[in-house]
Amino acid sequence: MEDGSKQAEVRSWLAAAVRQRAGLCVLTGAGMSAESGIPTFRDALTGYWAQFDPMALASEPGFRTHPQRVWDWYAERRAGVRAAEPHAGHRALADFARRHPGVLTLVTQNVDDLHQRAGNVDTLRLHGDILDDLWLDPCARQVRGGKVCDPAWAEAGCPPACRECGNLVRPGVVWFGEHLPLRALDAAQRAAGQCALMLVVGTSGAVWPAAGLAGQARAAGAKVVVLNPAPSELDGTAHLVLRGTAACTLPALLA
Numbered sequence: 001m002e003d004g005s006k007q008a009e010v011r012s013w014l015a016a017a018v019r020q021r022a023g024l025c026v027l028t029g030a031g032m033s034a035e036s037g038i039p040t041f042r043d044a045l046t047g048y049w050a051q052f053d054p055m056a057l058a059s060e061p062g063f064r065t066h067p068q069r070v071w072d073w074y075a076e077r078r079a080g081v082r083a084a085e086p087h088a089g090h091r092a093l094a095d096f097a098r099r100h101p102g103v104l105t106l107v108t109q110n111v112d113d114l115h116q117r118a119g120n121v122d123t124l125r126l127h128g129d130i131l132d133d134l135w136l137d138p139c140a141r142q143v144r145g146g147k148v149c150d151p152a153w154a155e156a157g158c159p160p161a162c163r164e165c166g167n168l169v170r171p172g173v174v175w176f177g178e179h180l181p182l183r184a185l186d187a188a189q190r191a192a193g194q195c196a197l198m199l200v201v202g203t204s205g206a207v208w209p210a211a212g213l214a215g216q217a218r219a220a221g222a223k224v225v226v227l228n229p230a231p232s233e234l235d236g237t238a239h240l241v242l243r244g245t246a247a248c249t250l251p252a253l254l255a
């Protein structure tokens with residue numbers, strides 16, 4: 001099928017989902033942010049994991065071994081996220097949600113805040129928020145004067161540390177070996193099981209349980225469409241694969 005007729009097919013599924021208020025679920029990955037200048041993880045030349053060892057930089061043992069190195073890496077990524085701007089694809093999703101309230105559930109694996117800044121404030125974030133600070137360990141002095149001990153009060157440093165017990169501050173992302181936030185995962189699985197159409201945008205489909213949402217949607221009867229300029233592990237799960245980028249294809253589909 002030609003790309004033009006594939007897009008027309010997807011637009012007709014989208015129109016039906018809107019008409020029946022049956023739900024559109026969109027799952028995004030790092031490719032969604034690529035055209036805003038934030039690198040992906042697994043692209044062969046430019047992805048983070050082509051240059052760095054994920055277990056050294058994205059796991060709790062890695063952080064405990066070299067806290068400063070890991071903190072500095074996240075500080076650089078945080079600066080990149082703060083400097084980035086949402087692109088036409090992020091804005092198309094936010095416009096769609098405004099035009100069709102209650103239809104879209106947006107689920108992201110991305111730890112940046114570009115969907116939120118574009119206007120999708122209720123995006124379900126499966127892998128956390130890179131701009132958030134958390135304590136590494138449960139703090140022995142968590143409640144002081146009726147207030148929960150806040151990482152923002154930590155002594156400045158790389159990483160910052162609790163003035164009293166030395167507990168370290170870590171970035172609020174889900175590292176390898178850690179559980180996903182249960183409420184977001186539950187809501188995402190519910191949306192995948194109930195939607196009429198799922199768009200899978202800019203993910204390699206290599207990381208579970210996020211990758212499982214596409215199969216779950218298909219098993220429950222939804223149409224599944226992958227939008228990615230390159231092959232992904234979810235192509236075989238999809239009814240249709242659109243070879244394009246998020247910033248070009250989403251505005252055309254959702255207009």
Ligand code: OAD
Binds near residue numbers: 030174229247
């Ligand atoms: P990956 O880096 O694994 O995959 C990025 C995907 O985006 C690839 O399939 C690319 O082909 C595609 N892509 C590249 N440019 C694109 C563009 N302009 N438009 C659309 N797609 C494009 O990223 P994820 O699948 O998100 O975990 O990786 C999943 C998780 O692995 C991430 O959330 C991260 C990582 O370890 C955490 O941060 C916790």
